[in-house]
């Protein structure tokens with residue numbers, strides 16, 4: 001018999017709920033993934049649908065991008081008048097599309113970021129990428145990667161409590177600790193106790209939100225949907241933005 005343990009979780013027809021509180025990831029959920037991130041326009045069915053949905057229910061946009069970035073797409077799609085609330089930078093930013101955003105990072109974390117940045121050892125070929133309330137240090141262009149890696153490891157050893165270092169492929173990112181899409185969703189959901197969170201996303205960082213909502217989803221008090229493949233803590237799954245649009249349309253037609 002074939003081993004099924006690696007089979008991704010989540011199946012069955014995604015249910016609709018009476019009083020939804022929508023959390024919709026942008027890239028890969030409302031907009032198809034494209035090679036050029038600057039050309040990630042919403043799926044053609046999405047603009048009219050968001051207008052219909054937002055007239056009936058609270059709709060939050062959730063993204064790993066800076067909100068100013070997503071705002072551009074909403075402006076081009078003629079949606080800024082909806083003034084949709086949004087979570088940016090994987091949970092470290094909150095705002096309203098068309099009306100600015102603020103950092104959720106503590107004063108302590110902001111200061112610690114500036115301090116760590118100032119203490120970055122001078123290394124040849126190392127590039128710093130600014131991400132607003134986080135920054136990434138790339139060392140792939142360093143003439144001696146081993147030396148760069150060693151120096152960066154020493155540098156992250158003295159990490160202040162308020163920050164975390166996330167290592168990736170030839171990059172280390174410093175960001176405020178404990179601010180994720182999960183903490184953001186928890187906070188917003190607590191403001192709307194009468195509503196049922198409905199969260200759709202396709203990113204690794206959306207898993208933080210699926211986990212934050214897992215108990216409610218299990219009890220039928222939240223709907224969590226992973227868009228696309230991959231292992232997930234979400235209860236349900238949809239294929240891509242076209243399926244997302246079909247699912248969300250049911251809230252307009254069945255209402």
Ligand SMILES: [Mg+2]
Pocket residue numbers: 025026027028029201202203
């Ligand atoms: Mg996404």
